[in-house]
Amino acid sequence: xxxxxxxxxxxxxxxxxxxxxxxxxxxxxxxxxxxxxxxxxxxxxxxxxxxxxxxxxxxxxxxxxxxxxxxxxxxxxxxxxxxxxxxxxxxxxxxxxxxxxxxxxxxxxxxxxxxxxxxxxxxxxxxxxxxxxxxxxxxxxxxxxxxxxxxxxxxxxxxxxxxxxxxxxxxxxxxxxxxxxxxxx
DNA sequence: GTAATGATCTCT
DNA sequence: GAGATCATTACC
Numbered sequence: 001x002x003x004x005x006x007x008x009x010x011x012x013x014x015x016x017x018x019x020x021x022x023x024x025x026x027x028x029x030x031x032x033x034x035x036x037x038x039x040x041x042x043x044x045x046x047x048x049x050x051x052x053x054x055x056x057x058x059x060x061x062x063x064x065x066x067x068x069x070x071x072x073x074x075x076x077x078x079x080x081x082x083x084x085x086x087x088x089x090x091x092x093x094x095x096x097x098x099x100x101x102x103x104x105x106x107x108x109x110x111x112x113x114x115x116x117x118x119x120x121x122x123x124x125x126x127x128x129x130x131x132x133x134x135x136x137x138x139x140x141x142x143x144x145x146x147x148x149x150x151x152x153x154x155x156x157x158x159x160x161x162x163x164x165x166x167x168x169x170x171x172x173x174x175x176x177x178x179x180x181x182x183x184x185x
Numbered sequence: 186g187t188a189a190t191g192a193t194c195t196c197t
Numbered sequence: 198g199a200g201a202t203c204a205t206t207a208c209c
Contacts, residue, residue: 044192053192055205063205081202083193100192118193161192187209197198 007032007143009136014144015071015090019045019097022071022090024171027153030143031104033124038104038114040142042172042179044158046087048096053163056096066132067096074133074140076126083118086126088135088142102159102170105178116180151176 007030015022023045031038046054048067055077056067066075067089075087075098091097104114104124112123121127126140135142152174157165159180172179 046192055192058206061206077192078202078204080191080193081204085192087192102192116193158192188207190206191204194201196200 007146010072010142010144012070012072012136015088015136016092017090019047019090019099020169022088022097023099023169024153026088026099026101026142027171027173028145028149028151030107030145031101031124031141032143033126033140034109036109036124037107038110038120038124039107040101040103041105041176042101042103042170044100044102045090045169045171046098046100047169048091051164051167053158053161053165053167054096054098056098060096064096067098069093069132072134072136074126074130074135076121076128076131078128079118084121084127085117086121086130103172103178103180105176115178154179 023043048056056064060068070093071089073089086101087098089098102117104120114120114123133140154172154174155168156170158170
């Protein structure tokens with residue numbers, strides 16, 4: 001049994017920045033849900049404007065309203081009728097933009113694979129009940145490591161979307177074994 | 186009301 | 198490479 005790293009909660013200001021910056025800075029942070037903890041190793045940025053691949057591209061809808069609300073809140077949705085995906089709203093209130101958590105590295109209390117968007121939500125027990133949850137305080141939170149670790153950040157186009165596939169908005173920790181093995185077609 | 190779509194995963 | 202499986206969205 002190893003001790004988990006000392007951590008401090010992320011702040012609202014952390015998320016109230018350009019989506020791409022938030023996405024990059026989320027790499028290496030700790031996602032906690034109850035007793036489960038995992039390190040974020042792969043993310044994708046979805047921009048609110050001029051990003052046809054984003055759910056927020058065509059304006060607010062009942063589902064995407066949280067993306068236009070205050071940053072630092074969870075956007076969870078069911079995809080393909082089977083899997084939940086966890087996103088974190090970025091940008092200031094009134095402007096859409098979010099970061100999809102694609103893969104995490106288990107730290108404690110995780111007994112299932114986490115190398116994929118649908119897998120990590122299942123492994124951490126994240127469901128629609130977390131829709132709109134405040135990730136700066138609550139049962140589901142994101143913490144930053146007390147000791148900053150350094151790593152190389154890899155960049156690539158986003159995976160398995162059908163629009164705007166040319167944009168390099170996927171970020172991951174270079175060489176980390178928990179980065180999803182999915183390869184764009 | 187009806188139909189198309191999809192930021193996935195698992196098995197073959 | 199294909200199927201599972203359903204909420205959301207767009208359109209009639």
